[in-house]
Amino acid sequence: MIEVQNLKKTFGKNEVLKKINVTIKPQEVVVVIGPSGSGKSTFLRCINLLETITDGRVLIEGVDITDKKTDINKIRTEVGMVFQQFNLFPHKTVLQNIMLAPMKVRKISEEKARAKGVELLAKVGLADKADAYPDSLSGGQKQRVAIARALAMEPKIMLFDEPTSALDPEMVGEVLEVMKQLAKEGMTMVVVTHEMGFAREVGDRVLFMDGGVIVEENVPKELFERPKEERTQAFLSKVL
Amino acid sequence: MEIRWDILAEYAPFFAKGTLLTIGLSVVSIIIGCILGLFIGLGKMSKNKWIALPFNIYVTFFRGTPLLVQILLVHFGLVPLLLGETNGITAAITALSLNSAAYVSEIFRAGIQSIDKGQMEAARSLGMNHQQAMRLVILPQAFKRMIPPLGNEFIVLIKDTSLVAGIAVKELLYWGQALQGQYYRVWEPYLTAALIYLVITFSLSLLLSKLERRLTTE
Numbered sequence: 001m002i003e004v005q006n007l008k009k010t011f012g013k014n015e016v017l018k019k020i021n022v023t024i025k026p027q028e029v030v031v032v033i034g035p036s037g038s039g040k041s042t043f044l045r046c047i048n049l050l051e052t053i054t055d056g057r058v059l060i061e062g063v064d065i066t067d068k069k070t071d072i073n074k075i076r077t078e079v080g081m082v083f084q085q086f087n088l089f090p091h092k093t094v095l096q097n098i099m100l101a102p103m104k105v106r107k108i109s110e111e112k113a114r115a116k117g118v119e120l121l122a123k124v125g126l127a128d129k130a131d132a133y134p135d136s137l138s139g140g141q142k143q144r145v146a147i148a149r150a151l152a153m154e155p156k157i158m159l160f161d162e163p164t165s166a167l168d169p170e171m172v173g174e175v176l177e178v179m180k181q182l183a184k185e186g187m188t189m190v191v192v193t194h195e196m197g198f199a200r201e202v203g204d205r206v207l208f209m210d211g212g213v214i215v216e217e218n219v220p221k222e223l224f225e226r227p228k229e230e231r232t233q234a235f236l237s238k239v240l
Numbered sequence: 241m242e243i244r245w246d247i248l249a250e251y252a253p254f255f256a257k258g259t260l261l262t263i264g265l266s267v268v269s270i271i272i273g274c275i276l277g278l279f280i281g282l283g284k285m286s287k288n289k290w291i292a293l294p295f296n297i298y299v300t301f302f303r304g305t306p307l308l309v310q311i312l313l314v315h316f317g318l319v320p321l322l323l324g325e326t327n328g329i330t331a332a333i334t335a336l337s338l339n340s341a342a343y344v345s346e347i348f349r350a351g352i353q354s355i356d357k358g359q360m361e362a363a364r365s366l367g368m369n370h371q372q373a374m375r376l377v378i379l380p381q382a383f384k385r386m387i388p389p390l391g392n393e394f395i396v397l398i399k400d401t402s403l404v405a406g407i408a409v410k411e412l413l414y415w416g417q418a419l420q421g422q423y424y425r426v427w428e429p430y431l432t433a434a435l436i437y438l439v440i441t442f443s444l445s446l447l448l449s450k451l452e453r454r455l456t457t458e
């Protein structure tokens with residue numbers, strides 16, 4: 001579903017990603033962990049071209065997104081993204097946030113977009129917040145709206161960049177719950193997170209990144225209990 | 241000092257006409273200035289340095305030279321060059337619009353760049369193209385922030401229209417000068433003109449602060 005081949009990314013002289021190779025299968029939940037600055041966000045952002053790719057290829061359902069002929073906007077409709085800082089549109093209500101892209105990008109009718117929005121809000125447990133503005137929501141509620149907004153485009157893949165890192169601890173659970181549900185429904189997900197419990201419980205595979213490379217990858221149980229690489233062991237001893 | 245009310249009464253209709261022209265010039269120029277300014281601001285923000293360059297030169301020129309010099313250049317140079325002969329009102333509107341466009345473009349640029357980068361990224365990640373993201377997400381938020389500085393620019397522009405008296409456009413100050421020329425009186429014409437400018441700019445700033453308050457409580 002996602003094939004990353006020899007992906008390289010540099011900012012000026014700073015080589016942030018060095019030859020990343022990874023294949024993500026449909027319905028797989030891949031969790032990316034690693035120290036700050038290791039390139040996790042950059043890796044995720046390359047998958048939907050929020051960063052330009054310096055070298056290598058990324059294929060999404062067989063389509064090379066680095067090919068100049070590829071319609072990147074179309075690819076992005078297939079790949080939803082959830083940000084650490086939510087990035088809800090503050091000038092629109094919760095429901096309008098969700099309806100906007102389906103109407104303007106997918107060109108579906110307002111009626112259908114509204115029905116879809118209401119359904120998604122119910123799904124993330126915020127049916128009563130449809131007409132509220134984002135500023136009046138708590139962090140956990142904002143993030144659930146952001147997830148609903150991404151889902152409204154009916155993406156085949158969801159990318160999460162530290163979705164719970166900006167939240168107060170008591171709100172982390174409600175967001176993870178929504179993500180778990182999504183995983184259960186078979187969504188293909190790539191999740192950068194520090195929530196090791198989530199990684200263990202929901203992840204099919206964990207990638208440990210450090211210094212712009214994938215140092216080690218394995219099923220969660222193995223990686224957490226029997227890390228092979230020294231760097232992985234050092235990192236895990238600090239966070240677990 | 242004694243005020244001669246009789247000559248003020250005589251000139252009242254002219255002051256009224258002049259005030260209307262002052263308001264008209266200001267409104268037309270700020271509208272054209274805003275439209276032009278939006279494009280110049282977008283041009284300045286272009287990632288392509290060669291596209292941005294002419295817009296940068298434009299802004300540097302109009303912000304770095306006196307407005308009176310620009311008015312004279314337009315009146316005696318640009319308008320005759322384009323129309324064959326000059327015309328005070330056309331020259332005034334052109335000069336004022338071009339000048340305010342430079343300032344407005346900076347207001348637009350600052351307003352757009354003040355919007356968090358995450359907004360553009362969120363919009364793009366939902367599949368919107370750059371133009372849609374601008375129109376649906378960035379600009380509506382940026383406009384809100386631009387209202388106070390745009391209001392300021394409008395007030396500056398209203399005061400600046402007085403400079404076109406210099407090319408014989410019959411706005412407010414022109415009639416003040418005419419009165420002085422006819423009766424050799426100084427206080428009556430200029431205090432009257434000053435008072436009228438003050439009433440216009442003060443009411444506008446009241447209106448603006450009301451609008452601002454409404455936008456922030458929304």
Ligand SMILES: Nc1ncnc2c1ncn2[C@@H]1O[C@H](COP(=O)(O)OP(=O)(O)OP(=O)(O)O)[C@@H](O)[C@H]1O
Nearest residue numbers: 011014016034035036037038039040041042043162
């Ligand atoms: N736009 C940019 N311009 C220049 N350097 C950047 C940019 N974005 C990221 N970097 C650099 O790339 C490196 C990797 O950053 P990245 O954000 O991918 O790390 P991360 O693993 O997500 O870290 P964190 O856990 O702190 O979010 C860092 O050294 C960072 O300074």
Ligand SMILES: [Mg+2]
Nearest residue numbers: 040041042162
């Ligand atoms: Mg990051």
